[in-house]
Amino acid sequence: MSWHQRHKRAYRKALEVGYFQALYSMYPSAIQRYSGWHADESCRNGHRDRTTGREEERENEATDSDSETEEESSDESQIECDISNMDISEELRQYFAQTERHRQELRCLECCIKCLGGVPYASLVATILCFSGVALFCGCGHVALTGTVTMVENHFSRITSDHATLTDVVQILQYIIYGIACFFFLYGIILLAEGFYTTSAVKEMHSEFKTTVCGRCISAMFVFLTYILGLGWLGIFGFSAVPVFLFYNMWTTCGAMKSPIANLTSVDNICVDVRQYGIIPWNATPGKACGSTLSDICNTSEFYLSYHLYIVACAGAGATVIALLIYVMATTYNFAVLKFKSYDHSRTTKF
Structure with missing residues (x-):
């Protein structure tokens, strides 16, 4: 009733x-x-x-x-x-309570969808890839350089003055690795933050963000700087492949000593001379390793660990190059859209 x-x-x-x-x-x-x-x-x-x-x-x-x-x-x-x-107060009270809970759930869902829509997925993937690549390159490269110096001191250069230059160069490279790790840690965070702001501006999610000519110049600066860093890391990637090639030659030479073809010649005639690579001077003694000595070097932990660490460091440099390429594409797209929007909205656009 x-x-x-x-x-x-x-x-x-x-x-x-x-x-x-x-x-x-x-x-x-x-x-x-x-x-x-x-x-x-x-x-x-x-x-x-x-x-x-x-x-x-x-x-x-x-x-x-x-x-x-x-x-x-x-x-x-x-x-x-x-x-x-x-x-009908009790019925209304239950109805309004259910309606209010439903509205709160909808607000929470809409807020989550809005937040997920503002995530720069390209920049996020590039940041993760960049951090991983830089960490692999810096960590593995640092340990591999130390192992290389130890191996040269023990087997190819008995006199300290012969490999003093190599030791100094390795120390300089290790300090450079420290600087690269710190710089790219900060630079990756900055690029990710810039990706959040520009993605929100492109999708017009936050009307309170405004940009001027200065803001667009900053975006253009990130595009240019990321492009230059990408070229630099491309050179680092090529440079990191050099020790991989050297250790690969030693690895294959040691493998050739164990093959049946090696029985046709004397094992002592199979040698590896590191002086021809410019690592140590030509007057360094002994400068090369042959026969059983070379086989012993290939079985040491320094050689095995350094060889595989150089491979991982080279892979990390390649991952960093790919990450910077993704950064360049994302920042270029965002800058182009902001530049286009600046023509549609008089002098300012959302940022």
Whole structure:
């Protein structure tokens, strides 16, 4: 049963007991409001005769005081709404609670979608790849250089002055590795932050971000700097392949000593001379390793570890080149879109 039906039934019961005699004296407009709610003849025959005259008088008074009846009618409508709310308050409370929870879930979902839409996935992948490549190159390269110096000192150059230059060069390269690691750690974070801002600007997700000519110049600077660094890392990638080639030659030579073809010649005639690579001077002694000595060198942990670390360092340099290439494409695209938007929006655009 609806609240309207319950209200109507309560009105008829009150009419039977004569309750509305006092109500009509206080609110004359109630006659018109509840005139259609009167009970059947069987329920109100005893009250019609007593109330007919008074109802007509109150109806005439109601027409003379329209302003008062309008206010009273509005008050009664408010009371009626309050009664209806009281009747279904628990149901409404549950409905509103469920609706509010649903709205909060939608807001959270929309916020997550908006945040995910503003993530520069290209820059994020490039940052992860750049950090991994730089870490592999710097860490493995540092340890491999140390192992190379140890191997040269023990087997190819017995006099310290002969490999002093090599030791100094290795130390300089290790310091350069420290600087590269620190620089690219900061530069990767800066490029990732720049990718977040420009991606949000391109997708027009945050209207509060504004850019000027200076902002677009900064984006252009990142494009140019990343391009130069990419060329530099391309050179580092080629340079890191040189020790891999040298150690590969030694590895294959040691493998050739164990093959059946080596039995046709003397093992002592199979040698590796590191002086021809410019690592140590020509007057260094012994400068080369032959036969069983070369086989012993290939079985040392310094040779095995350095060889594989050089391979990993070269792979890390290649990964860094790919990461910088992705950076160049992402920053160039974002700069081009911002430049295009600057022509559509007078002098400023979103950033």
